[in-house]
Amino acid sequence: MGNWFPKLYDVAMKPLEATRFKKVRTALVEKAAGRVLEIGSGTGINFPYYRNATQVDAIEPNPLMSKRAENRLIQARVPVHIHEVGAESLPFADDTFDTVVSTLVFCTIPDPMKALDEIQRVSKSGATLLFFEHVRMEPTLLSKTQDVLNPLWEKICDGCQLNRDTLEMITTSGIDVIKVESYYAKLFLYIEGRNKK
Secondary structure (H helix, E strand, O other): OOOHHHHHHHHHHHHHHHHHHHHHHHHHHHOOOEEEEEEOOOOOOOHHHOOOEEEEEEEOOOHHHHHHOHHHHHHOOOOEEEEOOOOOOOOOOOOOEEEEEEEOOOOOOOOHHHHHHHHHHHEEEEEEEEEEEEOOOOOOHHHHHHHHHHHHHHHHOOOOOOOOOHHHHHHHOOOEEEEEEEEOOOOEEEEEEEOOO
């Protein structure tokens, strides 16, 4: 992971965060109740929005991103604990979490299906699973453009896969998808699911 990416991430995202993203994040994170697992917490942008969680365990494999989250830890209204681990091997017991939150992270997870298996393992039966992700668009010129741009995008954006079909992976993993809302010509999806195990 490049040293420069964590430094520029918040700056690059600021225009989107100042508009629709902030509303989506706020609504999504407010649904997170009980003990919460956040996947790929990055610079901690979600931390100040938690209201109904009793505790948040946030995982982030990049220590430079975790370092940049320290200021937002201070702003958090609930206890947040950061763990520098990847999503494919979570250091938690089975049936631990009431809610899982993932925002703009599944594009970068090296083995997303393994991560989805782990999420289901550490979540209680019936747990709420909340995702806000950018995805492969429906087959059009735009999705073909995503395919063409992906190799360069991956190098520039720290491994981000521009054309990953995250909704399909979530469905295939066995998660019960309850609600899907799309934004920006279906490039971004809000996905609410339940752990069926």
